[in-house]
Amino acid sequence: MAEDFGGAGKGAGADAGQGAADAMRDAAERARAGFSDHVLDPARRAGEAMRASGQKAADNGATIGLKIIEQAEQNSRQAFEAMREAAQAKDLSEVMRIQGEYLREQGQRAMNQAREMGELIMQFGRDAVSPVRSGDDKAG
Numbered sequence: 562m563a564e565d566f567g568g569a570g571k572g573a574g575a576d577a578g579q580g581a582a583d584a585m586r587d588a589a590e591r592a593r594a595g596f597s598d599h600v601l602d603p604a605r606r607a608g609e610a611m612r613a614s615g616q617k618a619a620d621n622g623a624t625i626g627l628k629i630i631e632q633a634e635q636n637s638r639q640a641f642e643a644m645r646e647a648a649q650a651k652d653l654s655e656v657m658r659i660q661g662e663y664l665r666e667q668g669q670r671a672m673n674q675a676r677e678m679g680e681l682i683m684q685f686g687r688d689a690v691s692p693v694r695s696g697d698d699k700a701g
Contacts, residue, residue: 639666
């Protein structure tokens with residue numbers, strides 16, 4: 562009977578030890594899951610957002626560069642057109658008229674181009690901010 566009691570005591574101690582080990586494993590798993598949920602996943606999302614933002618900035622830079630080239634090309638065409646007209650002018654007053662028209666048109670074109678670039682940059686700014694807002698919604 563003492564053997565039975567001793568055996569039962571050993572089993573109960575082993576069960577208690579096993580229960581403590583299980584509790585420790587569960588606590589460690591919860592800690593790992595909490596760390597992953599509250600530290601790793603947000604850091605991973607932030608890294609992905611930064612990569613996407615960097616790609617978007619590069620794309621936006623390329624768009625602006627192409628727009629500048631397009632505007633320079635348009636300005637050059639207009640300048641050469643005005644020079645052709647001036648070269649075919651019959652007298653100095655016609656040259657002055659052509660030059661005056663070109664300068665007026667160039668001033669208007671420059672203002673339109675500056676406005677277009679400003680709008681493009683503002684749109685890029687709005688686009689850059691919008692993913693941050695939607696990312697905040699996901700985190701909360």
